[in-house]
Amino acid sequence: MPSTRQRTRGRGPVRRRLLPRPRVLLGTLLLGVFVAVLVVQAYVNSEFKGDHVETEVGDNATVPPEVLNGGPVINTTGGQESTSRMPPKTIALTFDDGPDPTWTPRVLDVLKENGAHGTFFVVGSEVARHPALAKRVTDDGNELGLHTFTHPNLQLLAPWRRTLELSQTQVAIARATGVHTNLARFPYSSMNAAIDDDNWKIIKNAGRQGYLVVVNDTDSQDWQRPGVDRIIKNATPPGETSAVILFHDAGGDRAQTIEALRKFIPMMKARGYVFTTVTEGLNRTIEQSNQAAAAGAKPVPELPENPAAAGSDVWRGSAVIWTVRLADGLVWVIAVLFLVVGVLTIGRTALLLLLATRHTRQRRKPGWSWGPEVTEPVSVIVPAYNEKEGIEAAVQSLAGGDYPQIEVVVVDDGSTDGTAALVEQMRLPNVRVVRVPNGGKSNALNTGIALARHNLIVTVDGDTIFEPDSIRNLVQPFADPSVGAIAGNVKVGNREKMVAAWQHIEYVIGFNLDRRLYEVLGIMPTVPGAIGAFRREALAQVGGISDETLAEDTDVTMAMLRAGWRVVYAENAKAWTEAPATLEQLYRQRYRWSYGTMQAMWKHRRALFDKGPSGRFGRVGLPFLALFGVALPMLAPVVDIMLLYGLVFWELEETVVAWLGMLALQLFTAAVAFRFDRESLKPLWRLPLQQFAYRQLMYLVLMQSATTAMTGGRLRWHKLHRAGLGARAATVPPAPQQSVAPPVDTWPSTLGQITVEHHPAAGRANARPAVPSQAVRDLDPEDLPSAGSPPGGGSGPVYTG
Numbered sequence: 001m002p003s004t005r006q007r008t009r010g011r012g013p014v015r016r017r018l019l020p021r022p023r024v025l026l027g028t029l030l031l032g033v034f035v036a037v038l039v040v041q042a043y044v045n046s047e048f049k050g051d052h053v054e055t056e057v058g059d060n061a062t063v064p065p066e067v068l069n070g071g072p073v074i075n076t077t078g079g080q081e082s083t084s085r086m087p088p089k090t091i092a093l094t095f096d097d098g099p100d101p102t103w104t105p106r107v108l109d110v111l112k113e114n115g116a117h118g119t120f121f122v123v124g125s126e127v128a129r130h131p132a133l134a135k136r137v138t139d140d141g142n143e144l145g146l147h148t149f150t151h152p153n154l155q156l157l158a159p160w161r162r163t164l165e166l167s168q169t170q171v172a173i174a175r176a177t178g179v180h181t182n183l184a185r186f187p188y189s190s191m192n193a194a195i196d197d198d199n200w201k202i203i204k205n206a207g208r209q210g211y212l213v214v215v216n217d218t219d220s221q222d223w224q225r226p227g228v229d230r231i232i233k234n235a236t237p238p239g240e241t242s243a244v245i246l247f248h249d250a251g252g253d254r255a256q257t258i259e260a261l262r263k264f265i266p267m268m269k270a271r272g273y274v275f276t277t278v279t280e281g282l283n284r285t286i287e288q289s290n291q292a293a294a295a296g297a298k299p300v301p302e303l304p305e306n307p308a309a310a311g312s313d314v315w316r317g318s319a320v321i322w323t324v325r326l327a328d329g330l331v332w333v334i335a336v337l338f339l340v341v342g343v344l345t346i347g348r349t350a351l352l353l354l355l356a357t358r359h360t361r362q363r364r365k366p367g368w369s370w371g372p373e374v375t376e377p378v379s380v381i382v383p384a385y386n387e388k389e390g391i392e393a394a395v396q397s398l399a400g401g402d403y404p405q406i407e408v409v410v411v412d413d414g415s416t417d418g419t420a421a422l423v424e425q426m427r428l429p430n431v432r433v434v435r436v437p438n439g440g441k442s443n444a445l446n447t448g449i450a451l452a453r454h455n456l457i458v459t460v461d462g463d464t465i466f467e468p469d470s471i472r473n474l475v476q477p478f479a480d481p482s483v484g485a486i487a488g489n490v491k492v493g494n495r496e497k498m499v500a501a502w503q504h505i506e507y508v509i510g511f512n513l514d515r516r517l518y519e520v521l522g523i524m525p526t527v528p529g530a531i532g533a534f535r536r537e538a539l540a541q542v543g544g545i546s547d548e549t550l551a552e553d554t555d556v557t558m559a560m561l562r563a564g565w566r567v568v569y570a571e572n573a574k575a576w577t578e579a580p581a582t583l584e585q586l587y588r589q590r591y592r593w594s595y596g597t598m599q600a601m602w603k604h605r606r607a608l609f610d611k612g613p614s615g616r617f618g619r620v621g622l623p624f625l626a627l628f629g630v631a632l633p634m635l636a637p638v639v640d641i642m643l644l645y646g647l648v649f650w651e652l653e654e655t656v657v658a659w660l661g662m663l664a665l666q667l668f669t670a671a672v673a674f675r676f677d678r679e680s681l682k683p684l685w686r687l688p689l690q691q692f693a694y695r696q697l698m699y700l701v702l703m704q705s706a707t708t709a710m711t712g713g714r715l716r717w718h719k720l721h722r723a724g725l726g727a728r729a730a731t732v733p734p735a736p737q738q739s740v741a742p743p744v745d746t747w748p749s750t751l752g753q754i755t756v757e758h759h760p761a762a763g764r765a766n767a768r769p770a771v772p773s774q775a776v777r778d779l780d781p782e783d784l785p786s787a788g789s790p791p792g793g794g795s796g797p798v799y800t801g
Contacts (some may be wrong), residue, residue: 093261289299381445386417522616
């Protein structure tokens with residue numbers, strides 16, 4: 001039979017991918033979207049901190065004296081180098097950093113009350129966020145100017161960024177107001193005398209793009225909030241000179257600015273001053289200059305105020321505004337999800353520690369027991385498909401247990417590696433081998449249960465090794481007649497490897513700690529396939545092991561809970577399993593686990609509306625599992641996203657402290673879980689490393705599982721590649737397949753009987769579609785994961801440190 005482990009093309013082997021291409025594409029796409037959104041958000045929020053550092057004034061040797069000593073409106077268009085002032089006794093009020101939804105409307109109200117207009121030098125990103133407010137500025141007769149898109153120090157930017165800062169603001173204004181502006185003011189600029197050589201280059205470049213650069217004559221310094229009287233004094237021009245005055249309508253509390261304007265405008269009007277916009281003041285200056293010009297001189301054309309924008313600018317502005325809105329919206333969603341994840345994580349941790357501690361203390365009280373010692377015979381069912389690496393060690397550990405009567409039934413599910421022959425050669429008196437054509441794990445389990453001689457059934461994976469007392473400890477809860485199924489304690493046997501060691505931590509923190517919580521709440525969702533025990537009566541009531549989902553162990557456990565049986569946890573019944581040793585195998589296993597769990601939840605969704613035990617599980621167990629087993633792990637990536645965002649754009653120290661706090665909470669939970677399981681704490685040194693590789697892999701697993709569930713796809717039982725936990729005998733050729741189990745149409749048998757379903761989940765599925773109904777996809781065999789469910793139920797633990 002050709003191997004699927006290596007494919008060739010041409011003369012040499014093709015190196016295998018760590019993850020199949022669809023998963024890589026999915027992860028890359030999602031990562032790319034989030035990175036793009038966060039970069040845009042950081043850009044529009046001015047969080048590239050290196051762009052916003054105020055620089056010292058340098059040399060001004062190249063700045064013309066007439067500019068240094070000239071007026072506040074600087075014209076370098078067409079190669080000229082001139083300045084202009086407002087006409088005598090004229091004030092142009094200018095406002096920087098808006099529009100602001102709180103303060104800009106109040107400034108506009110004050111201007112309107114006093115019959116004055118002003119020029120608003122707006123930040124493009126704020127125009128994109130508040131287009132209606134920008135439109136009100138022009139509708140009220142005021143003027144707009146550019147103050148860049150993100151308020152950076154232009155001296156620190158590359159030339160292309162300077163151009164982009166102006167053009168993006170221009171098109172945002174065009175889309176919001178329908179107008180164009182010829183005025184620009186640069187952040188951190190001041191008066192003419194403060195123009196140095198670097199600024200002069202930037203001003204000349206703006207002139208080549210057609211902009212008049214506006215500085216100021218007087219600065220109110222309202223941004224310092226020095227008090228209303230001080231703001232008025234700072235803004236008042238000396239004598240009766242004209243002035244372009246700097247105020248702010250954004251960037252913080254501007255209550256003092258509002259009160260100062262209420263007093264300043266009437267006061268200056270009483271002194272004979274006129275209030276204009278910058279362009280209106282320039283036009284008056286131009287008009288006076290034209291009147292004083294010599295006869296025959298060509299008049300200087302006046303400047304249009306708020307001219308109509310070009311259609312192309314309006315369309316480009318739409319793209320800018322919607323990009324900002326999308327970034328703001330997605331980041332707002334991420335922030336809300338971050339809060340939700342934080343609340344859920346803390347709540348889950350508190351609930352775990354409270355109820356798991358209660359469970360452990362109860363179990364370890366002196367003299368506590370389930371009742372009279374259980375010594376009833378036990379049948380152990382081992383479904384096996386190509387398990388030659390570990391089947392001998394597994395069977396030996398089962399057959400040699402210290403329990404009085406153990407029957408081991410190995411159901412060889414069409415193996416091609418001699419698994420059945422290996423077991424037969426062991427010649428153990430209490431071990432039977434049953435060969436059946438390959439039909440899947442559910443069929444193998446049902447066949448074994450049908451042929452088992454005893455009423456207490458233990459199910460075991462073919463790669464699992466039991467301790468001598470595991471079966472005895474596992475079945476003791478059956479002393480309570482209400483117990484229908486028991487989950488054992490699954491341990492990772494090959495924990496010496498890094499990937500398996502991470503799973504060891506995961507099993508102890510997530511699965512084993514979760515089982516204690518689930519038992520206290522009475523909603524244990526999964527009896528793990530690696531070590532579980534069932535009453536035959538309970539299995540019969542729910543119709544045996546269903547093949548309707550990939551998570552057959554989760555499916556049957558949920559059915560038992562709905563039927564009113566208790567499902568409990570036997571912490572002292574330990575089984576050692578071989579965990580996937582590579583990220584590739586781990587991905588395939590967890591993909592199947594997650595997908596199968598979602599199928600089982602969907603199958604049993606009607607329990608939400610049932611009464612009695614089924615309704616209790618539906619209204620408590622299903623929401624709990626959906627919230628903490630599916631939703632929380634799928635939302636957990638926002639923690640990493642916010643961490644990266646904070647490291648790059650926020651305060652580094654605060655971000656690191658917050659992350660270390662989350663890690664400390666996780667380490668504390670881990671220490672408690674390891675103590676409950678009587679495990680050494682040494683492996684926990686790997687836990688911080690787990691945050692940067694293992695956890696992200698689990699994100700991809702859940703995302704692909706959810707995508708598969710929504711888009712339609714069906715997976716089958718597929719064998720993971722094992723190395724084996726015990727000694728391995730020489731390979732034995734596969735035995736002839738004529739010796740198979742007697743025909744079993746279903747388990748329990750329905751031959752000659754009338755089937756009566758006593759429970760909504762009763763009845764074994766035969767050739768039904770997966771739940772929910774899906775089409776079968778043609779998947780590469782290497783992409784098909786192994787059978788089984790998370791040992792603790794759900795999708796595994798949540799790591800949000």
